[in-house]
Amino acid sequence: MALFSITSRDPNSRARTGVLHLRGCEIETPAFMPVGTRGTVKAMLPEEVAEIGYKLILGNTFHLHLRPGSELIERLGGLHKFMNWPHAILTDSGGFQVYSLADMRKISEEGAEFSSPYDGAKVRIRPEDSITIQHRLGSDIVMAFDECLDFDAPAEAVRASVEMTLRWLERCKRAHEPRKDTSHLFGIVQGHFNPELRDYSARHTAEIDLPGYAIGGLSVGEPEPLMMSMLEAAIGPLPEEKPRYAMGIGLPLNLIDMVARGVDMFDCVVPTRNARNGRVFTFEGVRSMKQAQYAEDDAPLEDGCPCEACRKYSRAYLRHLYTCNEILSSRLLTGHNLTFFWRLMERIRDAVRTSSLPQLRAEIAAVYAKEG
Amino acid sequence: MALFSITSRDPNSRARTGVLHLRGCEIETPAFMPVGTRGTVKAMLPEEVAEIGYKLILGNTFHLHLRPGSELIERLGGLHKFMNWPHAILTDSGGFQVYSLADMRKISEEGAEFSSPYDGAKVRIRPEDSITIQHRLGSDIVMAFDECLDFDAPAEAVRASVEMTLRWLERCKRAHEPRKDTSHLFGIVQGHFNPELRDYSARHTAEIDLPGYAIGGLSVGEPEPLMMSMLEAAIGPLPEEKPRYAMGIGLPLNLIDMVARGVDMFDCVVPTRNARNGRVFTFEGVRSMKQAQYAEDDAPLEDGCPCEACRKYSRAYLRHLYTCNEILSSRLLTGHNLTFFWRLMERIRDAVRTSSLPQLRAEIAAVYAKEG
Numbered sequence: 001m002a003l004f005s006i007t008s009r010d011p012n013s014r015a016r017t018g019v020l021h022l023r024g025c026e027i028e029t030p031a032f033m034p035v036g037t038r039g040t041v042k043a044m045l046p047e048e049v050a051e052i053g054y055k056l057i058l059g060n061t062f063h064l065h066l067r068p069g070s071e072l073i074e075r076l077g078g079l080h081k082f083m084n085w086p087h088a089i090l091t092d093s094g095g096f097q098v099y100s101l102a103d104m105r106k107i108s109e110e111g112a113e114f115s116s117p118y119d120g121a122k123v124r125i126r127p128e129d130s131i132t133i134q135h136r137l138g139s140d141i142v143m144a145f146d147e148c149l150d151f152d153a154p155a156e157a158v159r160a161s162v163e164m165t166l167r168w169l170e171r172c173k174r175a176h177e178p179r180k181d182t183s184h185l186f187g188i189v190q191g192h193f194n195p196e197l198r199d200y201s202a203r204h205t206a207e208i209d210l211p212g213y214a215i216g217g218l219s220v221g222e223p224e225p226l227m228m229s230m231l232e233a234a235i236g237p238l239p240e241e242k243p244r245y246a247m248g249i250g251l252p253l254n255l256i257d258m259v260a261r262g263v264d265m266f267d268c269v270v271p272t273r274n275a276r277n278g279r280v281f282t283f284e285g286v287r288s289m290k291q292a293q294y295a296e297d298d299a300p301l302e303d304g305c306p307c308e309a310c311r312k313y314s315r316a317y318l319r320h321l322y323t324c325n326e327i328l329s330s331r332l333l334t335g336h337n338l339t340f341f342w343r344l345m346e347r348i349r350d351a352v353r354t355s356s357l358p359q360l361r362a363e364i365a366a367v368y369a370k371e372g
Numbered sequence: 373m374a375l376f377s378i379t380s381r382d383p384n385s386r387a388r389t390g391v392l393h394l395r396g397c398e399i400e401t402p403a404f405m406p407v408g409t410r411g412t413v414k415a416m417l418p419e420e421v422a423e424i425g426y427k428l429i430l431g432n433t434f435h436l437h438l439r440p441g442s443e444l445i446e447r448l449g450g451l452h453k454f455m456n457w458p459h460a461i462l463t464d465s466g467g468f469q470v471y472s473l474a475d476m477r478k479i480s481e482e483g484a485e486f487s488s489p490y491d492g493a494k495v496r497i498r499p500e501d502s503i504t505i506q507h508r509l510g511s512d513i514v515m516a517f518d519e520c521l522d523f524d525a526p527a528e529a530v531r532a533s534v535e536m537t538l539r540w541l542e543r544c545k546r547a548h549e550p551r552k553d554t555s556h557l558f559g560i561v562q563g564h565f566n567p568e569l570r571d572y573s574a575r576h577t578a579e580i581d582l583p584g585y586a587i588g589g590l591s592v593g594e595p596e597p598l599m600m601s602m603l604e605a606a607i608g609p610l611p612e613e614k615p616r617y618a619m620g621i622g623l624p625l626n627l628i629d630m631v632a633r634g635v636d637m638f639d640c641v642v643p644t645r646n647a648r649n650g651r652v653f654t655f656e657g658v659r660s661m662k663q664a665q666y667a668e669d670d671a672p673l674e675d676g677c678p679c680e681a682c683r684k685y686s687r688a689y690l691r692h693l694y695t696c697n698e699i700l701s702s703r704l705l706t707g708h709n710l711t712f713f714w715r716l717m718e719r720i721r722d723a724v725r726t727s728s729l730p731q732l733r734a735e736i737a738a739v740y741a742k743e744g
Binding site (some may be wrong): 040043067072075178308314316319320324326330 | 410411412414415416417440444447449453454456606624637667668670680684685686688689691692693695698699700702703
């Protein structure tokens with residue numbers, strides 16, 4: 001079965017709905033993927049993540065390779081078995097994490113070398129290594145190894161980097177060849193904040209026949225209009241029939257705006273990390289559980305939300321748990337935020353089908369304008 | 373219905389099995405109570421605690437009174453509703469926590485005064501206040517306010533303290549009078565490490581007619597034989613037909629040894645706190661999830677254990693979660709340890725019924741001698 005099929009198109013935008021067929025799951029798109037960095041969506045049991053509706057999560061190649069080790073996970077039967085997640089897994093390539101290491105990394109044509117943030121050991125990840133690691137993990141969607149650049153990278157460096165990422169993609173494709181029937185390699189469009197280079201990267205990435213394409217290097221601190229224009233430049237040349245994945249994107253308005261521009265897949269730590277910091281997403285805006293106004297508030301976090309926190313607990317209790325730094329706070333608020341993101345994506349899919357994205361956007365913008 | 377009925381007696385020891393009838397629950401004794409200090413058994417949903425089998429947990433008067441406040445909890449419908457625990461709750465009186473404050477407290481005949489460890493505010497808890505606070509929380513079993521003493525307290529101070537705790541008990545009983553039909557006040561035997569004073573305290577406490585009696589001030593660092601002889605001195609004068617509760621007791625061998633001496637109820641942070649520190653109780657002894665030997669161990673924590681961790685995850689995965697400080701580690705290991713304590717108490721109850729406590733003790737001692 002083909003990985004991706006488009007089920008509807010919004011006549012007023014580039015938005016579409018579709019289905020990803022992965023590991024026996026049908027994943028409706030536009031889809032949001034919770035992040036399970038170290039083989040766990042933080043604070044949640046895998047069953048709880050699946051029960052919300054999610055059947056595709058993201059795992060971090062970089063972290064899992066360093067700890068507990070990708071060979072170890074392979075010997076124990078792969079990441080799905082290791083973390084008791086029978087549904088689909090997309091793994092990133094480690095490119096973005098290598099970039100995050102800043103001074104601790106060295107990038108060359110060959111690949112990346114860096115000191116492990118866990119124990120200082122020297123680690124080398126070439127494009128082929130990244131693919132091999134993702135094969136060991138048993139990923140259903142494998143991401144190509146790419147180079148991300150600092151915000152202030154000079155133009156010549158950007159062009160050279162885009163070219164290198166394209167050469168790396170060819171190497172990734174060759175390395176992935178033996179597994180191409182059981183997992184799907186996605187290429188990644190880079191090009192920094194230069195529209196010509198975004199277009200160039202996208203066109204040449206699209207020339208390499210792959211089951212899907214991602215846009216990387218966005219949401220790294222740039223202003224939002226710049227992010228959206230880079231996305232547009234990058235998405236233009238990508239083939240209509242393949243899924244498009246905006247990496248690391250996650251604020252509610254950004255999701256809507258990128259769906260309108262033709263994005264099908266997203267991942268972000270926003271719902272999970274914010275939950276652990278007591279920040280809760282609702283259709284009335286963000287609530288901070290620190291606030292004294294909830295101290296004696298007997299209402300649920302959000303009326304009509306089907307999550308555990310909203311069905312059984314008051315804001316007062318959730319605030320108490322959060323202010324006492326109780327583990328149950330992270331559990332309940334993560335469950336809520338992931339439920340909110342699921343419901344938001346459902347509303348986005350409905351809005352695409354009914355050509356009503358602008359109305360949904362207006363509603364969300366009214367409460368999320370400041371949050372992006 | 374009477375609070376407590378004895379269902380079997382071991383002819384070879386003082387052990388007995390029984391049932392506590394509380395809030396529509398039948399709680400088999402000897403029973404272990406998980407500790408829910410701040411209105412949550414740390415890392416667990418209340419449903420998960422109940423599903424293991426527990427229908428009686430402990431809440432901390434001291435902590436809940438200071439944060440979020442007992443009046444607030446009362447206005448929100450009481451502790452059961454606040455924390456979504458429909459089953460029975462025993463609250464301690466705060467006496468032990470006041471003792472733990474060391475230099476920050478001042479004890480007089482009137483009661484205790486101390487600075488809140490949360491915000492430094494001056495707080496006064498007299499015996500009547502402790503009972504009022506526990507009424508606000510809606511506790512099913514209310515503990516009398518008692519004085520605990522430092523390990524090196526001089527003999528005269530101990531006698532004076534025992535006398536004062538007895539006078540406080542009379543004040544607690546009067547304060548509890550209006551609620552005596554809906555909740556049960558337990559007195560607490562003190563007497564430090566002096567067998568005559570333990571006996572004295574127990575006799576005079578037992579003279580005050582109450583639905584149950586506790587032994588306090590044990591397991592504060594004293595050698596185990598001393599602890600057991602103090603328990604024996606304290607339990608001797610207590611009425612046969614009333615439940616006896618050894619406060620703060622929790623290591624596997626101690627539970628067995630105290631059951632053999634006639635104890636019916638226990639509470640301890642041992643299973644929950646150890647779980648968060650990666651220490652796991654099994655019938656083969658304690659395992660530390662830090663140990664490298666589990667790094668690639670595909671076996672469950674403990675064969676035959678019905679907990680979530682043992683049914684679905686390998687030691688290798690659990691070690692990985694623990695070493696990465698993941699919240700899911702605390703969840704899964706707490707679930708396991710509480711399941712172990714439930715199974716241990718089941719085995720203890722069976723052993724009492726079949727007069728085989730010595731055999732069970734020998735089995736547990738073989739692996740838990742060093743753990744107490």
